[in-house]
Amino acid sequence: MRIQEKYLKQARRIHQESPVVDAHFDLAAEVCERCLTGEQGVVERRYLPYFEKAGLNIVVSSIFINNRDLPELGLRKALGQITALKEDVEPVNDRICVTASRAELDENLAAGRISILLSMEGLDPLGNDLSLLRTFYNLGVRGAGLTWSRRNAFATGCCTAGQFREIPGGLTELGKEAVRKMERLGMWLDVSHLSNDGFRDVCDLTEQPFMASHSDAWAVNENYRNLIDAQIREIAGRGGVIGLNACGYLTGIMPETTTPAEQEADAALLRLCEHAEHLIRIAGPAHVGYGFDLCKGLEDATPRIRFETENYDVLAHHGEMVKLTALLLQRGMDTEAVKGVVGGNFLRYYRRILK
Numbered sequence: 001m002r003i004q005e006k007y008l009k010q011a012r013r014i015h016q017e018s019p020v021v022d023a024h025f026d027l028a029a030e031v032c033e034r035c036l037t038g039e040q041g042v043v044e045r046r047y048l049p050y051f052e053k054a055g056l057n058i059v060v061s062s063i064f065i066n067n068r069d070l071p072e073l074g075l076r077k078a079l080g081q082i083t084a085l086k087e088d089v090e091p092v093n094d095r096i097c098v099t100a101s102r103a104e105l106d107e108n109l110a111a112g113r114i115s116i117l118l119s120m121e122g123l124d125p126l127g128n129d130l131s132l133l134r135t136f137y138n139l140g141v142r143g144a145g146l147t148w149s150r151r152n153a154f155a156t157g158c159c160t161a162g163q164f165r166e167i168p169g170g171l172t173e174l175g176k177e178a179v180r181k182m183e184r185l186g187m188w189l190d191v192s193h194l195s196n197d198g199f200r201d202v203c204d205l206t207e208q209p210f211m212a213s214h215s216d217a218w219a220v221n222e223n224y225r226n227l228i229d230a231q232i233r234e235i236a237g238r239g240g241v242i243g244l245n246a247c248g249y250l251t252g253i254m255p256e257t258t259t260p261a262e263q264e265a266d267a268a269l270l271r272l273c274e275h276a277e278h279l280i281r282i283a284g285p286a287h288v289g290y291g292f293d294l295c296k297g298l299e300d301a302t303p304r305i306r307f308e309t310e311n312y313d314v315l316a317h318h319g320e321m322v323k324l325t326a327l328l329l330q331r332g333m334d335t336e337a338v339k340g341v342v343g344g345n346f347l348r349y350y351r352r353i354l355k
Helices: 005-017 025-034 044-054 074-092 104-111 130-140 171-184 196-205 231-235 259-263 267-283 296-301 318-330 336-353
Strands: 020-025 057-065 095-099 115-123 141-145 186-189 243-244 288-290
Touching: 005 318, 005 336, 020 243, 020 288, 020 336, 025 044, 025 057, 025 074, 044 074, 044 095, 044 186, 044 318, 044 336, 057 074, 057 104, 057 336, 074 095, 074 115, 074 130, 104 115, 104 336, 115 186, 130 141, 130 171, 130 259, 171 186, 171 196, 186 336, 196 231, 231 243, 231 267, 243 267, 267 288, 267 318, 267 336
Parallel strands: 020 057, 057 115, 095 115, 115 141, 141 186, 243 288
Antiparallel strands: none
16 A cells, blocks of 8 residues: 555644654663663764654653573663653753653653653563563653563563564562552653563553553454453553554564565565554554554664564654545544544553652
């Protein structure tokens, strides 16, 4: 499907006039790796032009620790990522800055400044010492998933995106305590990498709204990282939001499975639209957003590290967000629903959780 110019114009207008959010990006990990090689101004040179082109208002940077750095280096790496990111954006804090409160978020929106929110992609850096969660909160971390796609002291994760198997195991007692502590602190809970057993445990444990920052729909592509309809309804019913993931493993369209004609017709973007449309059918338009999980930058910054899956980003960079928005409009999605997906829904959620 060719994107018509009138929908591109409408999408550009939405991206300039309405809130725009990416709920999951491995920014801190990449910045830290590049800074270790002596690179400076990583965000300003590599990402800020694309962020600004997309009209991005909020980007959530994960604190992600690779398996090879656990358990010994987990805490050190996490602290290093937070420090590196804050120092990297300090010279351009008039355009982008790390943000930790509702008031700061609203102030940045009014000033046209991009907010970076911090979220831990797994509590592995804590080891089994839950008291460290307060330390990370004091450093500005405002969200967390209990685990990545692995088992730790808090919970069992689902399989990685390139695998296809159910992994049994849910929350540990320490994990349940962590959820309660996150609620007291004012942190959001992210279930994107949690096992199915763990998801059920969360539902039994809390009445608070939780989110899945970067997950797609199982009904569109049967991948264990994706959400079944019952999980989608549960998140929406509690007031949470689901972020649309742009990883080819999750969408179900990879480069080697598309013909040249399909590539020309933006088959990968169309599949992403199908996920968005299914999520909205099940959850409603107020509970779906963007959480693209663009990984190529981090992989390029860490060539010595073998990742569990070779990621394929449907979007080359954040500047292409407008193309997806235009396709959603062209396929008939209501304008107000699109504005919510582009950023309004996650903004509402963050305002509810942040103090």
